[in-house]
Amino acid sequence: MASVASTAKVELKGVKKRFGNKVVLDGLDLVIERGQSLVVIGGSGTGKSVMIKCVLGILRPDAGEIFVDGQEVTRLGGRARDAYLRKFGMLFQGAALFDSLPVWENVAFGLIQGRGMGRRQARDIAFEKLAKVGLGPDVGELSPSELSGGMQKRVGLARAIAADPEIIFFDEPTTGLDPIMSDVINDLIVATRSTGTTALSITHDLISARKIADRIAMLYKGKIIWDGPTAEIDHSGNPYVDQFIHGRAVGPIQMEVKA
Ligand SMILES: Nc1ncnc2c1ncn2[C@@H]1O[C@H](COP(=O)(O)OP(=O)(O)OP(=O)(O)O)[C@@H](O)[C@H]1O
Ligand SMILES: [Mg+2]
Structure with a gap:
């Protein structure tokens, strides 16, 4: 109906x-x-x-x-x-990031897995979105477990907006x-x-x-x-x-x- x-x-x-x-x-x-x-x-x-x-x-x-x-x-x-x-883009209450992937790949996950975007383009978008939440390229290469709670939250936010x-x-x-x-x-x-x-x-x-x-x-x-x-x-x-x-x-x- x-x-x-x-x-x-x-x-x-x-x-x-x-x-x-x-x-x-x-x-x-x-x-x-x-x-x-x-x-x-x-x-x-x-x-x-x-x-x-x-x-x-x-x-x-x-x-x-x-x-x-x-x-x-x-x-x-x-x-x-x-x-x-x-x-949808979703920021979960706990950041819910994959520790096995670097930060940028967490952000790019939906672009690569969900939309079949090439890794290079997805990576560029990931770094652009990370910059929007105040995280530099150095952070993009780290593992989520190396970040503070607030930084993890911001990565989750970058992931939520990654695919516009x-x-x-x-x-x-x-x-x-x-x-x-x-x-x-x-x-x-x-x-x-x-x-x-x-x-x-x-x-x-x-x-x-x-x-x-x-x-x-x-x-x-x-x-x-x-x-x-x-x-x-x-x-x-x-x-x-x-x-x-x-x-x-x-x-x-x-x-x-x-x-
Ligand atoms: N998968 C689940 N199995 C059993 N109970 C659940 C499940 N998910 C949520 N609940 C219960 O549903 C209720 C509402 O939970 P919810 O997580 O939606 O609260 P909330 O309003 O988001 O609270 P908070 O502001 O603390 O995040 C709680 O009593 C919780 O224990
Ligand atoms: Mg809640």
Whole structure:
């Protein structure tokens, strides 16, 4: 069943996902318009990464539909799935780099393996993307295990943008980076937007969210409980959003901390 007259780039409808008896996504609805930069916020363990993994087909939802460019994608397999995944660039929460490959080959991996690009051209692009995240050619020849956590994150980011994808998912792009490097990364994300890329980012970093997002959505108990333009986050009128953005321990959101 095709999504009717939808202009959305990505649309989740009633997505449910549970692990055992733990319900993580409980009928999640979310729309990302073409060219938009959406940031999803929400507490640790609320299912933000699970949501992204459902869109990428790494996890299969128990119920609901996911449309990308109007195509339902939760049951894609084989070549259709490969073609689908080529639309995406992904920065995973842990950088998820291959230690057996030098940094530049990690960045070039999708170009060489996914798109059949020649190694020399892919290498040039890899170094160009590394430069965009502030890493010089010397770093390109190192093994990921020789880098700091923040440098690994930046390599993951260079890999995510390597093929100039239509849609980029950034899972915690600035976590573990110093404030100045965070802002370099924010600028980079803003720059990818100006080329028409659709972006979905997950972050706990409200400074980053305010800079990179057109819209912010908050996930709580398996659903999007607030969704609005970035400028409205400070007067959302939603006590959950208020508690979250001000980082208050006391409020409607109860942390599951055992005394
Ligand atoms: N493959 C899996 N098998 C079982 N449980 C899982 C799996 N992946 C995630 N979960 C559970 O789903 C819940 C949501 O996890 P998720 O990684 O999406 O959280 P998150 O919102 O990204 O949190 P954080 O902000 O800490 O990254 C957690 O309770 C987690 O334990
Ligand atoms: Mg996560």
